[in-house]
Amino acid sequence: MATAKGYAALAAGAPLAPFTFDRREPNEDDVVIAIKYCGVCHSDIHMVDNGWGQSVYPIVPGHEITGVVTAVGAKVSRFKEGDRVGVGCFVDSCIGCATRDLDREQYMPGLVQTYSSPQPGSDLPTYGGYSDHMVVKEGYVLSIPDNLALDVAAPLLCAGVTLYSPLRHWNVGPGKKVAILGLGGLGHMGVKIAHAMGAEVTVLSQTLSKQADGLAMGADHYYATGDAETFKTLAGTLDLIICTVSAGIDWGRYLNLLKVDGTMVLVGAPEEPVSLNAFALIPGRRSLAGSMIGSIKETQEMLDFCGQHGIAADIETIAIDQINDAYKRMAKSDVRYRFVIDMATL
Numbered sequence: 001m002a003t004a005k006g007y008a009a010l011a012a013g014a015p016l017a018p019f020t021f022d023r024r025e026p027n028e029d030d031v032v033i034a035i036k037y038c039g040v041c042h043s044d045i046h047m048v049d050n051g052w053g054q055s056v057y058p059i060v061p062g063h064e065i066t067g068v069v070t071a072v073g074a075k076v077s078r079f080k081e082g083d084r085v086g087v088g089c090f091v092d093s094c095i096g097c098a099t100r101d102l103d104r105e106q107y108m109p110g111l112v113q114t115y116s117s118p119q120p121g122s123d124l125p126t127y128g129g130y131s132d133h134m135v136v137k138e139g140y141v142l143s144i145p146d147n148l149a150l151d152v153a154a155p156l157l158c159a160g161v162t163l164y165s166p167l168r169h170w171n172v173g174p175g176k177k178v179a180i181l182g183l184g185g186l187g188h189m190g191v192k193i194a195h196a197m198g199a200e201v202t203v204l205s206q207t208l209s210k211q212a213d214g215l216a217m218g219a220d221h222y223y224a225t226g227d228a229e230t231f232k233t234l235a236g237t238l239d240l241i242i243c244t245v246s247a248g249i250d251w252g253r254y255l256n257l258l259k260v261d262g263t264m265v266l267v268g269a270p271e272e273p274v275s276l277n278a279f280a281l282i283p284g285r286r287s288l289a290g291s292m293i294g295s296i297k298e299t300q301e302m303l304d305f306c307g308q309h310g311i312a313a314d315i316e317t318i319a320i321d322q323i324n325d326a327y328k329r330m331a332k333s334d335v336r337y338r339f340v341i342d343m344a345t346l
Helices: 042-048 149-159 161-167 188-195 211-217 228-233 251-255 295-307 320-331
Strands: 002-008 019-022 030-038 064-073 084-089 090-092 132-137 178-183 200-205 221-224 238-243 258-266 287-290 315-319 339-342
Touching: 002 132, 002 188, 002 258, 019 258, 030 084, 042 320, 064 132, 064 149, 084 149, 090 149, 149 161, 149 295, 149 315, 149 339, 161 188, 161 211, 178 188, 188 200, 188 211, 188 295, 188 320, 200 211, 221 228, 221 287, 238 251, 251 258, 320 339
Parallel strands: 178 200, 178 238, 200 221, 238 258, 258 287, 315 339
Antiparallel strands: 002 019, 030 064, 030 132, 030 339, 064 084
């Protein structure tokens, strides 16, 4: 066992504090990574607070991880010491299951999350990226393109692929009208990626306070959802809406903005149920769908796409001891657009 340093929550809602724990010894197929940066995802807050009812304590959060390889096992062939790598939302899966599907791996049984998940062969939960190093199977380690700095690449490991996956699945490209609902850590990645795919991109945000940012990121249009006229102007005009907000909103109101056969995809997950009138779907043969992160294969595809198009997150770098204040600021949407922890401050 190797001793690791990090920050953890010891119980639901507890503040994050310094925490020392053991990382497993590397196996022949493992990669040891010195963590340089870790993005702060809104999911981290849900998990620390047990908002979804599935948290295992103590929790060392963090699944937007970038770093440098410090050692590899004897059977590792894809990575070597010094390589720039990333780790996303899961670190293992059931490779022997009959339902094994590399293209849709994130939806298959046996997924082991990067943190707060039962760890195969251990009584301890997995611990995430708010820490100095980690040990990960080679098949779950990702290559970071050379032209992307490790700090701005970190949020791609969750926020990036969470938006890339539905944009790819619903065949976004030239001629498609796409709306991103919410310009935050997730939404700003959706604007950049959809624009690079050639779509006509609209941002739907509560106010126009971030309009200049959204247009600079590649949005063609920007509307305030606090203005009732927005819902009249855009009614029946959109092919796809990706909803990144995790607050309980009136989904039916946004479904009415879709064309016939249009789809609204949820990637933000409210903690409480949201009601929906069936007639928001039936008259226009509209669909309400969900999407969750991406497979390892798709995540690497996303990283390569972002490298080719020079897409990176807009970040505010923080020291690890600022994390509790960062959580409070995120609750007030006071970040543009993703907090990233510099692990040199640990």
